[in-house]
Every structure is written in C-alpha cells, then in structure tokens.
Amino acid sequence: MSSMTLFFLLLCSPTLSFALDHQLPQHESWPRWLWRRASSSRNVPPEGYHNPLQNGGSMLTQIPMTFPIGQGEPINTIVSGNSDTRVLVDSEADGGLRNFFLSFGFSGECLGQHSGSDQAANLGDGNGYKNETSVIRWNYGDPQLGSCKETVEGGNHFRYWVQDGPQGNSGAIFMAVSYELPIALQHDIIPNGYNLGRDWLIGNITRSSVPTLNVTDSTTYSSSTSFGGYTYQTDIKYVSGLLPDTNDGINHNITVGVGGINSTDGLVAVLDVKITEGPPSASAAWRPVPSQSWYLPPLILLFSSTVLPLLALS
Numbered sequence: 001m002s003s004m005t006l007f008f009l010l011l012c013s014p015t016l017s018f019a020l021d022h023q024l025p026q027h028e029s030w031p032r033w034l035w036r037r038a039s040s041s042r043n044v045p046p047e048g049y050h051n052p053l054q055n056g057g058s059m060l061t062q063i064p065m066t067f068p069i070g071q072g073e074p075i076n077t078i079v080s081g082n083s084d085t086r087v088l089v090d091s092e093a094d095g096g097l098r099n100f101f102l103s104f105g106f107s108g109e110c111l112g113q114h115s116g117s118d119q120a121a122n123l124g125d126g127n128g129y130k131n132e133t134s135v136i137r138w139n140y141g142d143p144q145l146g147s148c149k150e151t152v153e154g155g156n157h158f159r160y161w162v163q164d165g166p167q168g169n170s171g172a173i174f175m176a177v178s179y180e181l182p183i184a185l186q187h188d189i190i191p192n193g194y195n196l197g198r199d200w201l202i203g204n205i206t207r208s209s210v211p212t213l214n215v216t217d218s219t220t221y222s223s224s225t226s227f228g229g230y231t232y233q234t235d236i237k238y239v240s241g242l243l244p245d246t247n248d249g250i251n252h253n254i255t256v257g258v259g260g261i262n263s264t265d266g267l268v269a270v271l272d273v274k275i276t277e278g279p280p281s282a283s284a285a286w287r288p289v290p291s292q293s294w295y296l297p298p299l300i301l302l303f304s305s306t307v308l309p310l311l312a313l314s
Contacts, residue, residue: 042169048080048270050124050168051242057124059243059268061132061159061176063251064117071251073176074243074264075121076198077158081170083273087232088171090133090162095230095275097173103225103232104204106158107139110148123174125165132159143227154182156197177201189252195265202269205234215267217241229279235272242268 052059060072079097081088092098098108120129138156139146150157158177163170179197180187190196192212199210206223217240224233245266247257257263 042081042164042171044081044170044172047239048082048272049078049163049170049172049174052122052124052163052168052174053242055124055126055167057122060249061119061121062129063119066251071249071253073119073159073178073251074194075161075174075176076194076243076264076267077175077177077201077269078271079173079175080270080272081163081172083271084275085171086275087273088162088173092228095228095232095278099228099230100225100232100273101136102139102143103227103230104201105139105141106136106156106201106204107143107147109135109137110145110151119159119176121161121174121176123161123163123165124168125163125170126167127165130161133161135159152183154180154185154187156200158197158201189256191256191258192261192263193252193256194250194263195261195267198267198269202236205236205271212265213261215265217267224276226277230275231277233274233276237270238267239270240266240268 058072059075061075062072066072079087079100084095086095087097087100089096090098092102101107114135118131120131122129136158137147137150140149140155142149149155156177156179158175160173160175163172163174177194177197178189179193179200180189195212199212199215202221203210205225206221208221208223210221215238217238219238221236222234223236224231226232243264243266245262245264247253247263250256250263253263
C-alpha cells in the first residue's frame with residue numbers, strides 16, 4: 001500500500017465514525033459539517049409526533065370487517081418521538097420498547113401466537129395504511145404467560161404502529177388501547193372501554209387511579225416504572241384535537257358509548273419516556289470518545305507532521 005493511499009484511508013476513518021456515534025452531544029464550537037447523524041432522516045416536531053390528520057391520515061384504525069362497515073378503533077395513546085431513542089426501538093433488549101411495556105405490566109401475545117384480525121392505521125407519514133406492528137396484552141403479573149390469560153379472560157390490551165414514513169418520520173409509537181371482554185364473548189369492548197383502557201394503562205404507569213370522567217386536555221402525570229434493570233421516567237399529558245369526542249365511526253359504539261358517554265372522549269395520552277437507570281453492563285457499553293479525536297484539522301496536522309515523514313523514509 002502506498003503512503004498516499006494510507007494517508008487517505010486514515011483521513012476518512014473519523015468521518016465514517018461520525019454516523020455511528022450519533023448520540024454524542026454536539027459541541028457548539030465544532031463545525032456543523034463534522035456531524036453526520038445516522039438518525040438525520042428522523043424529524044421530530046416539538047409535540048413529539050406528526051399529526052396524522054394534516055397529511056391524509058386518521059386516528060381511527062381500519063378493520064377488515066365491522067358492522068356497520070367502515071368503523072374503526074381510536075388511537076388514543078402515543079409514545080412521543082422525543083422519548084429516549086432506546087425506548088423507540090421495538091425490542092426487549094437494551095431497555096427497548098417491549099421492556100418499557102413490561103415495566104407497567106404488558107407483554108407480547110401468548111407464546112408469540114397472534115390471535116384476532118389485524119387492524120391497519122394511516123399515520124399520515126407517507127406509508128399509507130399498514131398493519132399493526134403487534135398486539136400487547138395485560139399480563140396479570142406474569143410476564144411470560146400472563147398474556148395467555150388475557151387472551152382467554154379478557155382485559156386491557158393495545159395494538160401499536162410506528163410513525164416512520166418518508167413524509168413524517170417522528171419515530172413515535174401510536175397505540176390503540178382498549179379493554180376487552182373474554183374470548184367467549186368475542187372480545188367485544190366493555191362499556192366505555194376505549195377511554196377506560198387508555199386510563200387504566202396510564203394508571204398502571206402511575207400506580208394511581210385516573211378519573212376518566214374528569215380527565216381534560218390539561219391533565220398531566222409523571223411517574224417511574226422498572227423492569228429488567230431499567231428504570232423509565234414517564235411524563236404524561238392529555239391532548240385534544242387529534243380524536244373527536246364522538247360515537248360516530250367507532251367500532252362497537254352501540255355497547256361502548258352508553259350512559260351519555262361517547263365511545264371516545266376526544267383525548268389522547270402522550271407519553272414522553274426517558275431511561276433514568278440501567279444495568280451496569282449497559283452503561284459500560286457506551287462511552288463517549290474524547291472530543292479531541294473528533295476535531296479534524298488538528299488530526300490532519302498531527303498526521304502530516306509525524307506519520308508522513310516516517311512513511312517517506314520507508
């Protein structure tokens with residue numbers, strides 16, 4: 001290998017590394033062109049998500065067959081795209097999304113087997129309607145097999161989708177939460193089961209009772225949960241303007257919207273989740289590189305003054 005070839009390979013190596021270490025904080029005095037973030041395609045608005053309604057999307061799911069036809073279920077909870085990037089990874093490892101779900105009592109489907117029909121959602125991100133990523137069920141205190149009990153006996157559960165399309169890649173997780181009856185009753189939704197399902201999920205996170213009939217778009221909560229050595233701080237706020245306060249177009253609305261209460265109250269719970277503690281091995285696995293090695297001009301000067309003369313002698 002010639003000295004000039006080696007020079008250019010060494011010169012390019014730090015630049016290639018920038019894309020790998022995209023979580024490092026940007027130093028205000030460093031030139032912007034030094035930074036190439038692997039997550040640069042992700043665009044997160046201050047709210048933590050792109051409003052699906054502003055780009056042809058919907059906050060109601062699409063169901064293969066309903067009576068009457070064309071009804072959907074409300075997407076009433078969002079994990080904000082401003083959450084810790086590790087939480088937004090659909091994984092149980094490294095404090096990911098599935099581990100966060102486990103931290104407040106929800107597990108994947110029974111023995112990994114999907115039951116029920118798929119529902120689709122259009123999050124206005126350019127992906128159009130796409131089927132749910134998965135269904136997550138209340139595990140009755142048993143992370144391994146408890147979702148099997150929920151499948152049979154009913155309980156709280158949700159479907160979720162990731163907003164990651166080319167026209168709105170926030171990385172936010174959109175969840176359609178509800179409380180269902182036992183499988184013997186065809187998993188119909190209990191009265192007020194969409195609003196209650198959302199608020200009982202929030203109650204699991206906060207370990208408190210959420211007064212569904214008194215929740216407004218100014219209601220906030222903050223609490224922490226833990227699982228698998230990870231602790232999550234979750235800040236919750238209820239927002240309006242995404243869902244209507246209505247019975248119209250809502251699946252099971254004849255039995256869900258009762259007693260003068262609409263099937264959906266028009267509120268969405270937005271969760272901003274941060275990992276505040278992890279196992280020792282996780283923290284040791286990520287160490288920031290000293291800033292001096294990332295400032296390219298000194299690196300070039302050092303190389304030219306020390307390495308090149310040695311190469312010339314070889």
